[in-house]
Amino acid sequence: MDEARTTGGAGAELLRRRNAASVLRSLRADGPASRAELAARTGLAKATVGTIVGGLEESGVLRELEQIRSGDRGRPAVRVTLEGGRPVGVGFEANVEYVAAVAVDLAGAVRLRRTRPVADLADPAGVADALCGLAAEVAALLGAEGLRPVGATVAVPGLIEPDDRTIAWTPNLHLTGTAIADGVDAAFGWRGRVRVSNDADCGALAELHRGAGRGTDHLLYLTGAVGIGAGLVEAGRLVRGSRGFAGEVGHLPLGEPGAACGCGRRGCWEASVGLHALLDRVGMAELETPAATAAAIAEAARTDDAVRAGVVASGEWLGRGLAVACGVLDPSVVVLGGYFAPLGDLVLAPARAILADAFAAPVQVAPELRVGTLGTEAAALGAAERAVAGILDGLVDLP
Known part of the structure; x- marks a missing residue:
């Protein structure tokens, strides 16, 4: 609350930053607004918003847009927006x-x-x-x-x-x-x-706000490269666990029991669904990036039955692991990033088929599987x- 009384310069400075942050978040999430609209959005006093906007304009963070009228009388309101850059x-x-x-x-x-x-x-x-x-x-x-x-x-x-x-x-x-x-x-x-x-x-946050995870509050993001990792969003917030280690699914024993993993053990999930495991199945060489490699595999799978079968096998192991993860975490959406995205339905279809039969209770519903839209930049x-x-x-x- 901007009306809260505080003593000391440190407390006042913290309050100023928090109020300014409220204005910035509102403009970023909901778009340009007049000072009166910002006061209504944030709950801050109009005078406080005016001071904040003035300071942010001086810093080059905000700029004014066209004036707007809400009626025939009175001065027109001036909307402000975030200035890109800086x-x-x-x-x-x-x-x-x-x-x-x-x-x-x-x-x-x-x-x-x-x-x-x-x-x-x-x-x-x-x-x-x-x-x-x-x-x-x-x-x-x-x-x-x-x-x-x-x-x-x-x-x-x-x-x-x-x-x-x-x-x-x-x-x-x-x-x-x-x-x-x-x-x-x-x-x-x-x-x-x-x-x-x-x-x-990081990939989970990016897909949640900018990519395939938009519109959901309960998201499991799976990144696929040489290694496999997961990010979990619950009620719109990242779940990190007691020490920040939540989501380390690649080295759970969810893969083929004899498959050797880069960590030195056998049977890790990434030893069955990581990029190198897929390359071994399809007999193809790795290219300069995981995305380029996966795109080449997807193209080969169009005409080569053996390559397609290798991708399907990876998708089935993917589905088996997701069945365990989703049974524990209950996400509404699973987004597959990294090398999975260029493969699309080639890997999603077999994973969906496994997930469809994974839950015992009739009230349990398999999560929606989506491919990430942000690629390796996520x-x-x-x-x-x-x-x-x-x-x-x-x-x-x-x-």
């Missing part, structure tokens, strides 16, 4: 074959996107070097465009400690500690500002949204 959140993804970056402004527009292959897949330092090199390039490009990064988040396929900086376990990248966060911090000239997050969690895009969330939540001031 403050941006930067999202990075580090994966086995590539590193990627996306910058998003407060209005939600993508201001920059870059993807780079990783040269030495066998060397963990190669991934870190590629990511930090990309971060330095992005920092320079944003500076040249006059854009101001407010923070950055790095999405990685693994477990992240509760401090949101320390990588605890990435079985396919073999990265640990804070070196990734420290390296990206250095590229931007920061200290302790960069956060690290699970790639499936994790970096979600990471960028997490980076800008500090301002939209009132936790970080505008630069």
Whole structure:
């Protein structure tokens, strides 16, 4: 409440940021509005909204639109809208074959996107070097465009400690500690500002707000590459678990019992539904990206019965694992991202068939399966949204 009394500069500053964040969120979610409309939307006093809007206009975050009249008398109202650019959140993804970056402004527009292959897949330092090199390039490009990064988040396929900086376990990248966060911090000239997050969690947020998950509050997002991970949204909020490790489904024993996994064990789900498992089934070579590889497999499956059978087998193992996950989590929608998306119904149809017979109680309904619409950019895009969330939540001031 903006009318709350507070003592001390710190309390007043926090209140100011929170009120400004309410205005920013309203404009981002519901579009342009007059000051009176913003007061009605946010519950803030009209005078408070006027002060906030004036300050945000001076910062270049808002701009005025055309005047509108609500009647024949009185002064016309002036609507304001978010100005694209300037403050941006930067999202990075580090994966086995590539590193990627996306910058998003407060209005939600993508201001920059870059993807780079990783040269030495066998060397963990190669991934870190590629990511930090990309971060330095992005920092320079944003500076040249006059854009101001407010923070950055790095999405990685693994477990992240509760401090949101320390990588605890990435079985396919073999990265640990804070070196990734420290390296990206250095590229931007920061200290302790960069956060690290699970790639499936980031992808889930991106698909929820921008992609195939729009319109649902209960979403299970499954990312598919060499590894398999899940992000769970419940009542519109990301579920992370007691230590932030929720969604690590790729190494549950849901796959073929004898299938060898990159983590050193056998029977992990990703050993049966990951990209390398599919390549082994169809006898094809891996291309430069998971999306390109999956697109080539989908094209071959049109005329090659053996390739099609291999995709169907992967879809059936996908359905078996989803039957367990959905029986526990009860999502209304499952979005399949990563390499699953280019395969479309080739992999969805057999998975749906398995799910249709998976539930014992007649009142249980199989969730709707959808392919992701954001491609391999989903994790970096979600990471960028997490980076800008500090301002939209009132936790970080505008630069």
